[in-house]
Amino acid sequence: MTKKENILIIGAGLCGSLLALRLGQRGYNVRVIEMRPDLRKVDISAGRSINLAFSDRGIKAMRMVGIQDKVEPLCIPMNGRMIHDKDGNTFMSNYSGRSHEYINSISRGLLTSLLMDEAEALDNVTIEFNKSCKKVDFENKTATFKDYNTKEEIKIKADVIFGTDGAGSSLRKSYYLEKKFLFSFSQNYLTHGYKELTILPNSDGGFKTYKNALHIWPRGDFMLIALPNLDGSFTVTLFLSYDEGEYNFNNLTNPEIVTEFFKKEFPDALELMPNLVDDFFENPTAPLGTVKCSPWHYKGNTILLGDAAHAIVPFYGQGMNASFEDVYEFDKVLDQHKGDWEATFKVFEKSRKIDTDAIADLAIDNFYEMRDHVANPIFQEKRKLEMALEQNFPNEYSSKYSLVTFNENMGYHEAMTRGRAQDKAILNMIADKAVSTANDLTKEELRVILTKVLTETEDILDEDRVAKTMSH
Numbered sequence: 001m002t003k004k005e006n007i008l009i010i011g012a013g014l015c016g017s018l019l020a021l022r023l024g025q026r027g028y029n030v031r032v033i034e035m036r037p038d039l040r041k042v043d044i045s046a047g048r049s050i051n052l053a054f055s056d057r058g059i060k061a062m063r064m065v066g067i068q069d070k071v072e073p074l075c076i077p078m079n080g081r082m083i084h085d086k087d088g089n090t091f092m093s094n095y096s097g098r099s100h101e102y103i104n105s106i107s108r109g110l111l112t113s114l115l116m117d118e119a120e121a122l123d124n125v126t127i128e129f130n131k132s133c134k135k136v137d138f139e140n141k142t143a144t145f146k147d148y149n150t151k152e153e154i155k156i157k158a159d160v161i162f163g164t165d166g167a168g169s170s171l172r173k174s175y176y177l178e179k180k181f182l183f184s185f186s187q188n189y190l191t192h193g194y195k196e197l198t199i200l201p202n203s204d205g206g207f208k209t210y211k212n213a214l215h216i217w218p219r220g221d222f223m224l225i226a227l228p229n230l231d232g233s234f235t236v237t238l239f240l241s242y243d244e245g246e247y248n249f250n251n252l253t254n255p256e257i258v259t260e261f262f263k264k265e266f267p268d269a270l271e272l273m274p275n276l277v278d279d280f281f282e283n284p285t286a287p288l289g290t291v292k293c294s295p296w297h298y299k300g301n302t303i304l305l306g307d308a309a310h311a312i313v314p315f316y317g318q319g320m321n322a323s324f325e326d327v328y329e330f331d332k333v334l335d336q337h338k339g340d341w342e343a344t345f346k347v348f349e350k351s352r353k354i355d356t357d358a359i360a361d362l363a364i365d366n367f368y369e370m371r372d373h374v375a376n377p378i379f380q381e382k383r384k385l386e387m388a389l390e391q392n393f394p395n396e397y398s399s400k401y402s403l404v405t406f407n408e409n410m411g412y413h414e415a416m417t418r419g420r421a422q423d424k425a426i427l428n429m430i431a432d433k434a435v436s437t438a439n440d441l442t443k444e445e446l447r448v449i450l451t452k453v454l455t456e457t458e459d460i461l462d463e464d465r466v467a468k469t470m471s472h
């Protein structure tokens with residue numbers, strides 16, 4: 001009987017906890033093993049980034065497991081980007097022209113805790129902590145763990161093993177080191193790293209700056225962003241080169257130079273951060289990278305999901321959402337091939353990898369867009385026009401950002417292909433002065449622009465299709 005099968009999940013992060021909950025709901029015996037202490041009991045940070053942008057693809061997965069009502073109170077809506085220039089002027093650039101489309105700020109710790117609580121409430125799911133996976137014998141479906149409490153090594157055998165142990169996955173490492181099959185793997189670091197800082201709440205617990213936005217201080221080669229937390233604080237992240245430019249992580253080595261850097265580049269943020277220097281020297285600097293690999297699975301024995309299969313840089317706010325969508329898509333395939341794990345894994349990976357490769361590439365694009373283009377006049381004109389098109393023709397136009405973030409039924413790859421073609425069409429038209437981006441365009445004038453954009457987009461998509469067939 002399929003339902004009695006024993007599933008081992010390595011890693012109780014966002015993806016592993018959701019997967020445990022879903023497979024538990026489906027009746028499997030699920031054992032989850034996590035390297036870190038239980039974050040519900042011990043005061044540890046939940047790992048990387050304290051809060052995250054959470055959007056439709058992730059919410060869709062919450063609906064699947066029936067906990068959207070419990071997740072909602074944890075969310076702070078962010079309607080757009082609030083952009084801060086060097087003089088402290090701000091302007092808001094909404095994420096969509098449709099008012100029901102916005103992203104949310106959510107605490108990694110609270111969301112992971114909720115998912116773990118829900119999973120553990122099922123009789124057939126257990127989560128164990130302080131045991132780190134060292135290697136996986138994927139041929140024999142056995143994983144070896146080091147128990148941090150007893151210092152002993154334990155071996156756990158299962159019918160199927162899932163590696164949801166994040167960007168440094170032990171299952172992926174075993175695939176790579178064992179050389180038992182053709183396993184491809186790439187890891188590309190950005191030259192930039194990140195450091196988290198904080199804007200503390202006001203003394204009355206209120207927010208020191210506008211709550212319902214993702215704040216950005218774009219400065220070309222580097223940037224600062226801030227996302228709100230339920231307690232009135234903001235988690236601020238500095239993205240900066242390790243060794244290039246006048247100021248970089250390698251030369252920001254004393255309080256004076258850190259303060260000088262912020263005074264020059266982010267004066268309005270500095271005013272909100274009297275705690276800057278302490279945070280800066282207490283908090284780690286961490287690298288950012290993209291991991292791609294294939295295959296994710298070995299026969300019907302083991303599979304990688306979430307960041308373990310496809311870690312991406314954080315600039316589209318989609319890593320967690322994509323990892324949740326993995327579970328959603330996996331669940332759909334499981335329905336079709338129940339009982340045949342190898343077929344399930346194969347079909348899932350075949351359809352899913354093209355989408356996770358796409359979001360990895362989009363996330364790199366957005367690195368440049370956020371730190372640079374959002375402050376660029378042509379980009380702002382394009383956003384203004386797209387906003388007007390979305391407002392006036394909500395069922396006919398969606399920007400690339402909307403396709404990726406809010407169109408949960410369109411795969412990332414399709415969203416990327418269509419979105420890039422639209423971007424090219426609009427930017428060309430603005431540069432050629434073929435469209436007006438005046439503020440007072442009538443609906444009829446906008447209709448003409450919409451038709452032009454859609455026609456031009458289709459032409460570009462056709463050209464791409466032809467180019468692709470020719471190169472095959």
Ligand SMILES: Cc1cc2nc3c(=O)[nH]c(=O)nc-3n(C[C@H](O)[C@H](O)[C@H](O)COP(=O)(O)OP(=O)(O)OC[C@H]3O[C@@H](n4cnc5c(N)ncnc54)[C@H](O)[C@@H]3O)c2cc1C
Nearest residue numbers: 011013014015035053133166306307314317318319320321
């Ligand atoms: C700075 C930053 C900002 C981000 N912002 C966003 C955002 O705004 N929106 C968004 O959608 N995504 C964002 N992401 C991406 C998001 O954090 C990841 O995509 C997401 O955490 C992936 O979930 P996961 O469960 O696959 O991996 P993880 O969250 O990394 O979880 C892996 C779990 O496995 C455990 N583990 C690791 N190794 C072992 C082992 N050997 N044995 C046992 N357990 C192990 C870890 O302790 C952890 O609990 C951001 C990432 C970064 C770095």
